[in-house]
Amino acid sequence: MTAESARALETYLHTHIPLSAAMQVAVVSAAAEAVTLAAPLAPNINHRSTAFGGSVSTLAILSAWSLVNLRLNAEGLHSRLVIQSNHMDYDAPIESDFTATATLADPAAWPLFIKMLQRKGRARIVVQSRVRCGAVTGGRFEGEFVAFRLDGAT
Amino acid sequence: MTAESARALETYLHTHIPLSAAMQVAVVSAAAEAVTLAAPLAPNINHRSTAFGGSVSTLAILSAWSLVNLRLNAEGLHSRLVIQSNHMDYDAPIESDFTATATLADPAAWPLFIKMLQRKGRARIVVQSRVRCGAVTGGRFEGEFVAFRLDGAT
Numbered sequence: 001m002t003a004e005s006a007r008a009l010e011t012y013l014h015t016h017i018p019l020s021a022a023m024q025v026a027v028v029s030a031a032a033e034a035v036t037l038a039a040p041l042a043p044n045i046n047h048r049s050t051a052f053g054g055s056v057s058t059l060a061i062l063s064a065w066s067l068v069n070l071r072l073n074a075e076g077l078h079s080r081l082v083i084q085s086n087h088m089d090y091d092a093p094i095e096s097d098f099t100a101t102a103t104l105a106d107p108a109a110w111p112l113f114i115k116m117l118q119r120k121g122r123a124r125i126v127v128q129s130r131v132r133c134g135a136v137t138g139g140r141f142e143g144e145f146v147a148f149r150l151d152g153a154t
Numbered sequence: 155m156t157a158e159s160a161r162a163l164e165t166y167l168h169t170h171i172p173l174s175a176a177m178q179v180a181v182v183s184a185a186a187e188a189v190t191l192a193a194p195l196a197p198n199i200n201h202r203s204t205a206f207g208g209s210v211s212t213l214a215i216l217s218a219w220s221l222v223n224l225r226l227n228a229e230g231l232h233s234r235l236v237i238q239s240n241h242m243d244y245d246a247p248i249e250s251d252f253t254a255t256a257t258l259a260d261p262a263a264w265p266l267f268i269k270m271l272q273r274k275g276r277a278r279i280v281v282q283s284r285v286r287c288g289a290v291t292g293g294r295f296e297g298e299f300v301a302f303r304l305d306g307a308t
Binding site: 012017018020042045052054055057062080084086089090 | 166170173174176177196197198199200201202208211212215216219234236237240242243
């Protein structure tokens with residue numbers, strides 16, 4: 001993915017998901033293997049001067065959604081992508097700017113996911129995201145997403 | 155809890171957790187049995203014109219944190235409250251303003267939680283929160299929080 005398309009993803013997120021703009025989310029890198037988003041501490045701080053759990057969880061959700069959406073677009077599949085459930089562990093306090101890096105829980109599951117989406121119009125995939133602050137892992141996210149194939153203009 | 159103290163909680167959240175201000179979180183009611191927070195759709199919308207999962211999850215976290223914090227304050231315990239993990243199910247799309255109502259997963263566990271906090275300086279409690287949009291349950295949250303007793307000024 002080029003720097004231009006990373007900027008396009010950032011613009012898309014800020015335009016369509018205002019919370020991402022309030023959090024000042026930036027796209028660090030975006031490729032089929034991994035998407036990394038960043039957020040500064042200031043707009044995401046809590047009463048203890050560390051990153052607020054809601055912001056940590058939200059950055060992870062955004063990274064995971066962006067990864068699957070980017071891969072679906074690369075397949076040329078017009079679909080709607082919805083989060084169904086997620087689990088989040090908050091491993092350590094985050095004391096400055098932080099990132100979330102999303103990867104597929106099982107990259108080998110992708111071809112079946114695409115086959116199911118094409119055949120059944122609906123498929124499910126699990127995405128992980130690791131939230132880091134420098135060398136520290138601040139949180140670990142796992143979320144289940146469902147894609148619905150959209151035929152024609154919606 | 156009086157309307158005045160509900161307003162105090164709202165001011166506290168907006169002042170110390172800027173994301174809650176960006177989400178325009180309001181305190182509907184706050185009592186030892188349950189805390190209900192509300193958020194309008196507009197600042198929490200996603201690319202599909204429904205509530206963004208990050209906002210849904212964040213409102214639930216805020217309601218759960220507020221409940222335990224309110225109960226700890228009522229016990230006169232000076233403590234730090236940290237989210238350790240959470241699970242969130244997104245049951246249905248949320249198409250307008252929404253609320254999150256937090257309750258203890260097991261109210262009978264509270265006395266032991268307080269005893270542990272006093273004796274060991276650290277204790278763990280599970281909080282649930284239900285996210286509703288009108289009559290529709292949009293999401294169900296369960297989170298584990300850890301309280302650390304603070305002795306003296308911190």
